[in-house]
Amino acid sequence: MSVLVYTESEEGNFKKIALEAVSYATGIAEMMETTVTALAVNGGDASQLGTYGADKVLEVSNDKLSKFNAEAYADVIAQAAKAEDAKVVVLTSSANAKFMAPLIAVNLEAGYVPNVTELPAGTSPFKVKHSVFTNKAFATTEITTHVKVIGLAKNAFGLKEKSAAATSEAFSPQLSEDDFSVKVVSVDKATDKVTIADAEIVVSGGRGLKGPENWGMIEELAETLGAATACSKPVSDMGWRPHSEHVGQTGKPVASNLYIAIGISGAIQHLAGINSSKVKVVINNDPEAPFFKAADYGIVGDAFEVVPQLTEKLKAFKAQNA
Amino acid sequence: MKILVCISHVPDTTSKINFTENDTKFDTNGVQFVINPNDEFGLTRAMWFKEKQGATVHVVNVGGPETEPTLRKALAIGADEAIRVNTTATDGFSVAKQLANVVKEGGYDLVIAGRESIDYNGGMVPGMVAKLTGANFVNTCINLEVNEDKVTAVREIDGGKETVSTSLPLVIGGQKGLVEESDLRIPNMRGIMQARSKPLNVKEPVDASAETQTTNFEKPAPKGAVKLVDSVDELVNLLHNEAKVI
Numbered sequence: 001m002s003v004l005v006y007t008e009s010e011e012g013n014f015k016k017i018a019l020e021a022v023s024y025a026t027g028i029a030e031m032m033e034t035t036v037t038a039l040a041v042n043g044g045d046a047s048q049l050g051t052y053g054a055d056k057v058l059e060v061s062n063d064k065l066s067k068f069n070a071e072a073y074a075d076v077i078a079q080a081a082k083a084e085d086a087k088v089v090v091l092t093s094s095a096n097a098k099f100m101a102p103l104i105a106v107n108l109e110a111g112y113v114p115n116v117t118e119l120p121a122g123t124s125p126f127k128v129k130h131s132v133f134t135n136k137a138f139a140t141t142e143i144t145t146h147v148k149v150i151g152l153a154k155n156a157f158g159l160k161e162k163s164a165a166a167t168s169e170a171f172s173p174q175l176s177e178d179d180f181s182v183k184v185v186s187v188d189k190a191t192d193k194v195t196i197a198d199a200e201i202v203v204s205g206g207r208g209l210k211g212p213e214n215w216g217m218i219e220e221l222a223e224t225l226g227a228a229t230a231c232s233k234p235v236s237d238m239g240w241r242p243h244s245e246h247v248g249q250t251g252k253p254v255a256s257n258l259y260i261a262i263g264i265s266g267a268i269q270h271l272a273g274i275n276s277s278k279v280k281v282v283i284n285n286d287p288e289a290p291f292f293k294a295a296d297y298g299i300v301g302d303a304f305e306v307v308p309q310l311t312e313k314l315k316a317f318k319a320q321n322a
Numbered sequence: 323m324k325i326l327v328c329i330s331h332v333p334d335t336t337s338k339i340n341f342t343e344n345d346t347k348f349d350t351n352g353v354q355f356v357i358n359p360n361d362e363f364g365l366t367r368a369m370w371f372k373e374k375q376g377a378t379v380h381v382v383n384v385g386g387p388e389t390e391p392t393l394r395k396a397l398a399i400g401a402d403e404a405i406r407v408n409t410t411a412t413d414g415f416s417v418a419k420q421l422a423n424v425v426k427e428g429g430y431d432l433v434i435a436g437r438e439s440i441d442y443n444g445g446m447v448p449g450m451v452a453k454l455t456g457a458n459f460v461n462t463c464i465n466l467e468v469n470e471d472k473v474t475a476v477r478e479i480d481g482g483k484e485t486v487s488t489s490l491p492l493v494i495g496g497q498k499g500l501v502e503e504s505d506l507r508i509p510n511m512r513g514i515m516q517a518r519s520k521p522l523n524v525k526e527p528v529d530a531s532a533e534t535q536t537t538n539f540e541k542p543a544p545k546g547a548v549k550l551v552d553s554v555d556e557l558v559n560l561l562h563n564e565a566k567v568i
Contacts, residue, residue, distance in 0.1 A: 068479075070459065095480050099461040099495075102414075102449025111415065111533030112446055127537065132442050136339040139442075141536045181458050182488040185474075189482030197480035201567070225568065237503045243464070244478060249335050249440055250359045250498060258567040269335045275542070279565045281557065282548070295548045297560060310554040314568070317558050 002037045003029040004086035006077050009043040017092040019052050023160040024152050025090040026053025027119045039080045041065050050166030058171035068096050072179035074103035079173045089149045101151055111143035114151035134249045135275035154255040199228035201258040206232040208263020212240035221311045232264045248273035263303045266291025323377040327365045328435035329396050330358035331389040341539040360436025364496035366505055369400045378402055384411045384420045397517035398509030409527035418450030419530035425455050437462050437495040448495035457491040464499025
């Protein structure tokens with residue numbers, strides 16, 4: 001018996017969400033009095049996973065898996081779960097994890113709950129709390145199957161160091177032709193930009209910015225903060241910014257440490273999508289904008305004046321604290 | 323090409339979310355139900371396949387009679403036939419099993435579902451239907467072209483997009499991008515009239531037990547009041563010393 005956690009990496013480095021998932025898996029393993037096995041596919045430094053509580057790391061090194069492929073990766077994870085007799089499989093809530101999770105769940109005949117925000121209240125019955133209605137509510141759900149698959153929400157559990165040593169083992173999955181029936185032709189990804197999914201800070205602009213030509217100051221603020229840029233739905237619908245930046249109920253969810261909303265009124269659908277961000281700042285010239293009710297800090301003022309001032313101030317602050 | 327579009331019947335995005343019966347059930351009182359937005363993008367793309375490539379488009383929902391107006395709306399938008407699997411949707415897996423049975427019996431080449439429903443945000447039904455029926459699967463799909471049985475699809479990934487090639491039979495989890503917001507169709511009077519006479523077949527469910535069971539709901543703790551500040555100096559100070567996020 002064990003808890004298996006799949007650890008995502010990019011270019012040979014484990015992602016922060018992967019380390020969070022290991023911390024979470026360690027918490028479950030303690031409750032179930034069992035061990036944590038981490039699975040890494042062409043991953044990073046395995047000893048790093050021990051720091052967050054992994055007892056064993058299964059390392060898969062295979063050129064066929066150099067690009068993410070949901071069917072193949074799901075197959076590898078299911079094989080590892082069987083080999084390790086895993087009772088719980090912990091995944092993240094990344095786009096790739098959400099792609100694979102249902103395939104793994106069917107393969108393992110396991111019940112799956114995504115967007116889980118905390119450790120189970122108990123493991124028998126196995127009940128987890130997860131966000132529903134795009135963060136407008138939480139549900140507590142019992143998983144009744146023998147094996148359970150959990151998708152951990154981003155930035156919900158945090159990192160917990162345990163400083164144990166992990167043993168490493170090579171793991172060689174059996175891959176078949178069927179695993180590659182969806183072939184990746186090309187990947188178009190800006191490598192120099194922080195993604196909304198990985199960002200600690202997100203700077204978001206709305207209709208109040210009046211036009212796409214005014215986004216320079218948003219990008220400059222984001223660059224100063226090392227933040228990702230995002231936008232509201234109307235802005236993406238009008239084509240001012242790409243769809244990939246649209247955050248909200250029908251766009252991307254945001255769970256950053258800091259979310260700065262500029263010229264966004266705060267429609268209920270937008271607020272739902274950004275609700276799990278820890279600290280929210282609003283800059284808007286309309287003191288009646290609904291966003292102020294959902295924010296932690298606010299400045300009532302003209303974005304065209306406030307944003308450049310804020311960028312300057314932050315540059316000075318960074319220089320001072322560098 | 324036979325296309326099945328899976329339609330989830332969900333509260334409108336502006337709905338207030340409340341619970342009833344001791345926080346065990348979603349309170350539908352005063353709530354307007356609509357086609358799940360992610361499904362509507364897929365349905366609209368399916369209309370393109372119907373008009374340009376002669377595809378047949380059926381829509382399906384797993385749910386009670388109360389979901390029929392939502393299916394009628396899909397017919398008014400242009401679907402040829404609707405199927406309602408007559409059972410209460412309990413969890414993602416049991417819904418996927420019902421849908422997989424519809425897919426197998428109907429011999430569909432392409433199944434279009436939304437990436438996730440905006441109510442329970444499970445995001446598992448499309449992938450599970452693919453796995454249960456042995457079809458290929460592309461999630462977060464933002465562009466889809468089908469030529470004979472060859473498929474080229476674009477999917478959104480964290481920080482970019484990825485182009486994949488695959489073949490039918492295929493299940494996709496779709497979202498905005500499959501068509502634009504401005505391509506969405508509001509049913510016209512002719513469509514609404516025609517929809518009344520199009521078949522809406524009620525199908526009895528197959529045996530499919532749930533794997534998860536939601537026991538109760540809760541709403542997030544109320545938020546403290548916003549702290550309004552007058553200067554960016556004060557804001558940076560608070561973000562650094564109080565919120566500790568910079």
